[in-house]
Amino acid sequence: MNQTASQNAEEFGFEPGDIVQEWLWDDDVDDSIRAKIEDLTGEDLVDEDYNSAVDGVILWWRDGDDEDELSDTIVDACGVLDDDAPMWVLTPKPGRPGAASSSTVQSAAQTAGMNAATPLTVSKDWNGIRLRAFGKGR
Incomplete structure (x- = not known):
């Protein structure tokens, strides 16, 4: 069985002692992801x-939120993010309430000057998409 990033929080790229900033928290987020990051x-x-x-960012994003707002939030989050630090956009998986298209995240990321990786399953109900500045890694 494949383990998800929520079962192995280190797959997010965070390390012991890192300060991780959370954006757009709401009562629908997966608290197990949050707990695993805090434990790590x-x-x-x-x-x-x-x-x-901060040493990393997780940003909870749902369909129906304004794509321009996502771009603006990514830019705002980059303002406090250390160079090459992990940034993740977490979206509900397809078929779940609030599921967002990965193309929406990719478009918003490009507008903000970032590349979006392929979505990764991070829990039963959430996918994660890692963002990197253009020209920074894969």
Whole structure:
């Protein structure tokens, strides 16, 4: 059986001691993903009001949210993100309420100057898409 990133939080690219900022949290998020990241890093997730540099970002995104808002949020999150630090957009999987098309995320990422990787299953109900600045890795 393939393990998901939520079963192996290190697959997100976060490390012990990392400060990970969470954007667009709502009561529909998968708390097991959040807990695994906090267990791995040994730190509580910080919210979007945190204004110091962070070592990683997770951004919860749902269909029906404005694509331009996603681009703007990606740009805002990049403003506090260390160079080459992991940034993930988490979206409900196809068939789940709020499922967002990966092409929507890819388009918003391009508008924000980022590349979007292929979606990865991160839990039973959520996919994750890693973003990287153009020209940075795969």
